[in-house]
Structure formats: structure tokens, C-alpha cells
Amino acid sequence: MRRFLLVCVLIITTGFSQAPPKDQLTIIVELDESPENFISEIESRLPRLEVVAQYDTIFNGVAVRGSVDELEKLARMDAVTNQHPVKTYRTQQEPLSFSTDTIRSLGNSSYTGRGVKVGVIDTGIDYSHPDLQINYRGGFDTVDFDNDPMETLTEGATVHGTHVAGVIGANGKMRGIAPDAEIYAYRALGPGGMGSSVQVIAAIEEAVEDGMDVINLSLGNDVNGPDWPTSHAVDRAIEMGTTVVVAAGNSGPDDWTVGSPATSPDAITVGAVALPSEMPVLEIGRRKIMLTPLLGSSKWSLTKKYPLHFAGKGEGEIENARGKIVVFERGIVPFYEKAEKAYRAGAEAAIIYNNEEGGFQGSLNGMNLPIPVVAVTKKEGEWLLEQKDQWAATVWEELDQRMAEFSSRGPITSSWAIKPDVVAPGVDIMSTVPGGYAPLQGTSMAAPHVAGLAALVKEAHPDWEPKKVKQALMSGAEVLDGVQPTEQGMGYIDIERSIEPSLLLDGKLEFGRVQDKFFRDSKTVTITNPTDKEVKVQMRQPGKNPGETWSVPGTTYISPGATEELQVELQISGSMLSDGVHEGYLVVESSSDEYHIPYLYIKESGTYAKVSGFELSRTLNDQVRYRFYLSEQTQKLSVDLYRSGTMVDQGRVLEIDNNHAGMVEGTIDTRKEWKGAYVAAVTATIDGEEFTYTFPVFF
Known part of the structure; x- marks a missing residue:
């Protein structure tokens, strides 16, 4: 709950080494005790610090303003569990x-x-x-x-x-x-x-x-x-x-x-x-490439065929681009500078392809240019590079309602x-x-x-x-x-x-991870009738899949305002199923409508990342704090640090045995002066198999 206010303060999210020791900063600290006790301790031990906000509803913590010198003393207090923001959103x-x-x-x-x-x-x-x-x-x-x-x-x-x-x-x-x-x-x-x-x-x-x-x-x-x-x-x-x-x-x-x-x-x-919509598509030969405009771009309205002109990452000036579509690789030069160079060179449009897998989002930072600027994937961009003598046409395609490809x-x-x-x-x-x-x-x-x-x-x-x-x-x-x-x-x-539901359903059928040869479990589906009339409910099994046997309740009558709990059972013969995610819907029919209840189980293992959210950050008292998430229990886990760009090995910085699944965090005592960009290679051993993931780190 907020108790104190202060105007014009700053939260530091990447450590404190860059701030002069006398500069005034504001940080949020997380506590393992009530904020009231901690505030009293600050007032008596560190009177030069000012508490500007107090939190005790969602988490225990305070926002504190002061010099770096004074905040370093704060970090040594036993109640502080985290000295500054870590994960970026x-x-x-x-x-x-x-x-x-x-x-x-x-x-x-x-x-x-x-x-x-x-x-x-x-x-x-x-x-x-x-x-x-x-x-x-x-x-x-x-x-x-x-x-x-x-x-x-x-x-x-x-x-x-x-x-x-x-x-x-x-x-x-x-x-x-x-x-x-x-x-x-x-x-x-x-x-x-x-x-x-x-x-x-x-x-x-x-x-x-x-x-x-x-x-x-x-x-x-x-x-x-x-x-x-x-x-x-x-x-x-x-x-x-x-x-x-x-x-x-x-x-x-x-x-x-x-x-x-x-x-x-x-x-x-x-x-x-x-x-349902009409979208512009770049057509070269028989291949079609979807275009994603950058924020602030002019609308893509090209009607004729144009040749392609390749300009690398846009580091130099562009020549001989009049009446062409300029193609850039993402990186080094900001999007708006690439776009401006293409416009000055007389281009009709600019395409920027990604330098890593998948698509990306980008902005022209408020620059208003009369030519359209769009993004395409790395795969599509590299294919365009092979089409040096080709001309590109714009076609407009009618697309039906569909899941957005970017949606997680x-x-x-x-x-x-x-x-x-x-x-x-x-x-x-x-x-x-x-x-x-x-x-x-x-x-x-x-x-x-x-x-x-x-x-x-x-x-x-x-x-x-x-x-x-x-x-x-x-x-x-x-x-x-x-x-x-x-x-x-x-x-x-x-x-x-x-707003006016005829039934209220509660109970996604989540059976979890199935590792046994034979599996049997039941889940409860709760159905409430919020209307003033009796409702007849019938449940249909999903389509027949090898290895699955479903048992669903028969016809049920639910009185006005009443709630019924219905049991759905699933039996699985593991030898008849492939590994991975198995999912679908059970259909619930009422007197006037039809509903779909999703089900899911994972056979053995999935293709998910075993380690995610890895971060290293320097604390006020010059320790290095680590935090990451494990999707499964690991027998061993190690972290090796490399200098970004050169990939020079900086050594192993962390080894932990027998980690539980979930969030893992702690601190590393080190005297090494890590500054700049690094790559952390995290290796997890699960059931004798090693999985390695890399994460960018910046000090």
C-alpha cells in the first residue's frame, strides 16, 4: 500500500556501477519481514535515506531514495531479499x-x-x-x-x-x-x-x-x-x-x-x-511473402512491379535505388535511418529482414516518410537475396478469420x-x-x-x-x-x-504429464445454471484416438440456480501413443446451446525449454544475483560466461546439484569486474541427458 510520495525519482534496473556515489537514486527493495519494522530500522540506522513508498498487499517491500553510498548500506540489512528490479517486461x-x-x-x-x-x-x-x-x-x-x-x-x-x-x-x-x-x-x-x-x-x-x-x-x-x-x-x-x-x-x-x-x-x-481482411503480399515468381509494416510506416500501396536493390545493413549511402524496393538486413543501423536512406535514394519502398529466426516488431520513431517500410522474417529475407535479377509485384489477398501467427x-x-x-x-x-x-x-x-x-x-x-x-x-x-x-x-x-450466459462451465481437463505405461485419472467439470429454467445437459466424448478411453456422465438435469459436479475419466495405454502434447475438446450440449471443454495431457515429455528467464545482475553490495526458471528437476546445472561478440571464455560462474522445478535464485560472491555484454551458457542435466541454452547478459 502506498504511504509516501516523491516526485522526480529514478529506478535503476541494471545495477549501480554507472552512478556516481553521491547521486540520488530510488530503488525498490523486497523484504522478508513487514515493511513497518524495516522502515523503523532505516529511520534509526540510515536517517539520510527517504522511504517514498511502502508495499504490503501483493508483496513486502519499500521504495527508498538516497545516494548510492547510503543505498549500499541498505543492501547489507538482513531483511533485504532483492535490492533492485531484475526481469525486464x-x-x-x-x-x-x-x-x-x-x-x-x-x-x-x-x-x-x-x-x-x-x-x-x-x-x-x-x-x-x-x-x-x-x-x-x-x-x-x-x-x-x-x-x-x-x-x-x-x-x-x-x-x-x-x-x-x-x-x-x-x-x-x-x-x-x-x-x-x-x-x-x-x-x-x-x-x-x-x-x-x-x-x-x-x-x-x-x-x-x-x-x-x-x-x-x-x-x-x-x-x-x-x-x-x-x-x-x-x-x-x-x-x-x-x-x-x-x-x-x-x-x-x-x-x-x-x-x-x-x-x-x-x-x-x-x-x-x-x-477477415485484405493484406498486401509481395509476389516473386510463384512465391508470396507476407509484409508487416513498421509502426509509423506509410501504407503499402504499390501497384506495379519493381526491381529489388540490396543495401546490406544500411551502413553506407545507397546508390542507384531510384524506382526500386530496397532490401536491408536488420542490425547496426536503426530502422528509421535505413528508411531515410532508402527514401533519399529514390526508393519506392524498404524491406527489412530479421537477423534472427522469426519476425520482429519495429518503429520509425515518429519519422514521417512517404514510402512504406515493412519487416519480413530472416528466412524470407535470405530467400530475397537470391533473387537479384527478379522484379517484385504486390498482390492483395483476402484472408479468413484465423489465429494471429505471432500469438503465443x-x-x-x-x-x-x-x-x-x-x-x-x-x-x-x-x-x-x-x-x-x-x-x-x-x-x-x-x-x-x-x-x-x-x-x-x-x-x-x-x-x-x-x-x-x-x-x-x-x-x-x-x-x-x-x-x-x-x-x-x-x-x-x-x-x-x-453477459447473459445460459450455462457457466468450470473445469478445463488438464491431466498433466503421463509417464506411466497405463494411466487412469478423472477430473471434475462444474456446471452452473444461472437461468430461471431447468437445463438438460449431455456430454459427448471426443473423437476416438488410439490408446484413449473416455468415460463421460449421462444426461443431467440442472435446476435453476443450481450447480452440478460431473466426473470425466480418461484411461491411456501409453504404448499406443506418440510422445508430445495430446489435446482436443469434449462437447457439452444444453437445451439451447453447445459448449466445448478443452482437454490436454503430455505423453512423456514435450519440446519446451528446460531453462528460461535466466538473468544475472549486480547488487548494491557488489554481489551477483542469479535467477532462472526450471520446468523440470535437474541433477546438475552449470553456468559458463562468455564475452559477447568474441565468445572468449570467462569461466564457470555457477554449479548447482539437484535443483527442484520452479524458480531458482541466489547470489554469487565474486571479485571479477564484469562490465558490458556477455553470453551465459546454461547446461542442465535431466535424467542423464544434457540441455544447453544461451542467454544474453549485460553488466
Whole structure:
């Protein structure tokens, strides 16, 4: 709970070696005791330090301001368990520059979110925007520690939080899902849309203390496990009565890519769907390449064929590019400089291909150029390099409703849970940004559709607790054909079915990891009839799969307002099944509707990362703190450090035997002066097999 305030302070997220010893800084420290006792100890032992905020609801901690010299003394106090923010969080946004109407695709309602408080934990909000002024009610900033959660408008400018807020509750030229909801902003991500785990947790506490009915978190990291601190903070907020909606992440289309805090079992985790649309495609010969515009790019409107011109990473000036499409490799030169060079050289458009696997998001940093600038994958870019004498044509393709390729997929390691829970529009979403409107894409844009819908449900049913709100949204969702549960959960959200559900279902059938030759287990599906009429319910088995035997209940009649618990049993003959994820749906038929309950089990093992979220950071008292997540128990684990670029071996820095699954953290005592960029190679031994993963580290 916030007790003290201070304007103009700074959180350091990457250590303290760069700050002069007399400079005034503000840090958040996590404690293993009550903040009151710790504050008393500071006042008596370190009177030059100033406590600017106190937290005791979601976690125990304080924000403290002082010189580096004094803060180093603070770090030696026994109660301090973590001296500064560690894990970096990013917005879950991808750039796009085409617009379409999405809200009508979700249905209609007379509810508008009136009287419902929605907290947007994000990059802040431009509350001066004419479409947000009416509904904005206040908030807090855990980056600068003041009462002004304004979007970053100067260096490292952001637009993300303002866009998210508009989807939820814009009320002006544009109208959001819940246009009469009360919008509060909690700025936990600063310049460039970056923030830390402790800033996010502090923002969650601020929102809970301010009495938010719904919180939206369009942010995340790459830790695919339920035990990360931000996931626990979300669980705690839900326990205290706040409905929490979280973006699944933009690391798709691979499985096991949903990241914390979307891994929270009780949060409403949201994936992204692309609605039917017309998209530009580059066609060379018989091959077609999808184009992803950078944020701020002009619309791709080329109508003729153009030759390609290759400009490397754009380090030098570009010649002979007039009337051509310039192709760059990502790296070294910023996107906006590449684009400007292409424009000055007379190019018709610029393509930037990734220098690592998959796609990427990028921005032109507010530069307005009359030529379009787009991104493609590394694979597509390298193929383009082979087409030196080819001309490229633009064609426009009609695309059906589909899962967005970038949308992160489940399941979740160690808990083996099905995520996401539902999906919503996340491609080509027009909303408010500082100074106007712009389209963006990402699960960041899908989550606020669901947060807005949660506000409508809460207005219609003010006595419903978060669990029931989640049940309503999931039960009201419509399953997309041909899409698996770990991609869409219980399906595409629907406004009317969620607000006035004819049934409330609770009970995803998560059977976990199956390692026995013969397996048998049962799960409970809880069904509530919220109507004033008796409902007849029948359950259909999933399609026959070799090695699976299902037992489902017969016809059940549920009285008005009553709840029934139905048992579903699964038997597995392991020898008849392949390794990996097995999933699908059971169908529940009621008197008037049809519902789909997802099921999942993992045979033996999956292709998930055994180690994720690895980080090393220097503490105030010059120790090195490590933290990472293990999806399985390891017999041995070692960490070797290499200099980035040269890959010169810096030696083994950590060895641990017999680690449990979940979060692992501790400190390393070392006198080595590590500075700059490194690569950590983490090797885990599981059942005699070694798995090695690399992570970037910066001191």
C-alpha cells in the first residue's frame, strides 16, 4: 500500500556501477519481514535515506531514495531479499498500418461499463486525449514514483498504454468496448516500453489498493512457468477480488511460448485472432511473402512491379535505388535511418529482414516518410537475396478469420495447464494514441477487448467474483474450427453470450504429464445454471484416438440456480501413443446451446525449454544475483560466461546439484569486474541427458 510520495525519482534496473556515489537514486527493495519494522530500522540506522513508498498487499517491500553510498548500506540489512528490479517486461505489441472495425465482430450490448473501475498497467496513458478525458480518473507511476502516469512523450516515446486504454474505454470520436468505464492508469513501463518485475508488481498493488474491479496487463516476459513473482502477484490480486486480464505474448506460433504473468492459473489469458481482411503480399515468381509494416510506416500501396536493390545493413549511402524496393538486413543501423536512406535514394519502398529466426516488431520513431517500410522474417529475407535479377509485384489477398501467427501458444510447463483461456481481435486494431489514432497489432491489443468485456459483465453482475467473471467469458466463447486448445483456449469471445450466459462451465481437463505405461485419472467439470429454467445437459466424448478411453456422465438435469459436479475419466495405454502434447475438446450440449471443454495431457515429455528467464545482475553490495526458471528437476546445472561478440571464455560462474522445478535464485560472491555484454551458457542435466541454452547478459 502506498504511504509516501516523491516526485522526480529514478529506478535503476541494471545495477549501480554507472552512478556516481553521491547521486540520488530510488530503488525498490523486497523484504522478508513487514515493511513497518524495516522502515523503523532505516529511520534509526540510515536517517539520510527517504522511504517514498511502502508495499504490503501483493508483496513486502519499500521504495527508498538516497545516494548510492547510503543505498549500499541498505543492501547489507538482513531483511533485504532483492535490492533492485531484475526481469525486464515488454509491451506485447506488433506494428501494423491497416485499419478495420473489430468491436462489431464481438456482438452488441446495452451495457457500457458504467461504474466499473478498470486499471491499465502499462506505459501510462495520454489522459489529455479527447477520447479518454471523460473516463480518466487517475492512477500512479511506479517508474517515476508520482501521481502522474502520463505516457512517455519525449525520448523513448511510447503509445502503447494509450492505445490499450482506448480499446477498453475510449468515449469520443472512437468508442471502446466499455465506453463508460472508469479508466485508471498505472505506469510500470517507462521509455521504450520497458520495465521491471518489481515495477509491475508494485503497480498491481497500487491498482488493488485503489479498488480496481478489472486490471489489464498487456505485458510479459519469456518465462513459461506459473511460479514467477509476477504470476504470483496476479494470483494474489485475484484472491483479493480483482479480475485480471493478461496478454498471452507475441512469441508464436511455437508451443510453450506463453510467458509470465499470463501463466497465472487464475488470470484470464488472452491470445490474438486476425479477422477477415485484405493484406498486401509481395509476389516473386510463384512465391508470396507476407509484409508487416513498421509502426509509423506509410501504407503499402504499390501497384506495379519493381526491381529489388540490396543495401546490406544500411551502413553506407545507397546508390542507384531510384524506382526500386530496397532490401536491408536488420542490425547496426536503426530502422528509421535505413528508411531515410532508402527514401533519399529514390526508393519506392524498404524491406527489412530479421537477423534472427522469426519476425520482429519495429518503429520509425515518429519519422514521417512517404514510402512504406515493412519487416519480413530472416528466412524470407535470405530467400530475397537470391533473387537479384527478379522484379517484385504486390498482390492483395483476402484472408479468413484465423489465429494471429505471432500469438503465443501454451501449454504451461510444470503445471501442464492449458493457456490461453480465450482469444480476441489482435490484428489491425485502430485505437487512441497521443495526438490521434493509429492501428497496432499484438496480444496487447487482444487483452483490452477482454478487459472491456469483463467490465460489461461486472456492470451486469456486480456481485460476481473474478472466478465467475472468468467462467462467463470462457463459457460464452465460440471455438474456432481447426484450432487447438493451446492456441485458443475456449475460443473467440462473444459479448452477448458472456453477459447473459445460459450455462457457466468450470473445469478445463488438464491431466498433466503421463509417464506411466497405463494411466487412469478423472477430473471434475462444474456446471452452473444461472437461468430461471431447468437445463438438460449431455456430454459427448471426443473423437476416438488410439490408446484413449473416455468415460463421460449421462444426461443431467440442472435446476435453476443450481450447480452440478460431473466426473470425466480418461484411461491411456501409453504404448499406443506418440510422445508430445495430446489435446482436443469434449462437447457439452444444453437445451439451447453447445459448449466445448478443452482437454490436454503430455505423453512423456514435450519440446519446451528446460531453462528460461535466466538473468544475472549486480547488487548494491557488489554481489551477483542469479535467477532462472526450471520446468523440470535437474541433477546438475552449470553456468559458463562468455564475452559477447568474441565468445572468449570467462569461466564457470555457477554449479548447482539437484535443483527442484520452479524458480531458482541466489547470489554469487565474486571479485571479477564484469562490465558490458556477455553470453551465459546454461547446461542442465535431466535424467542423464544434457540441455544447453544461451542467454544474453549485460553488466
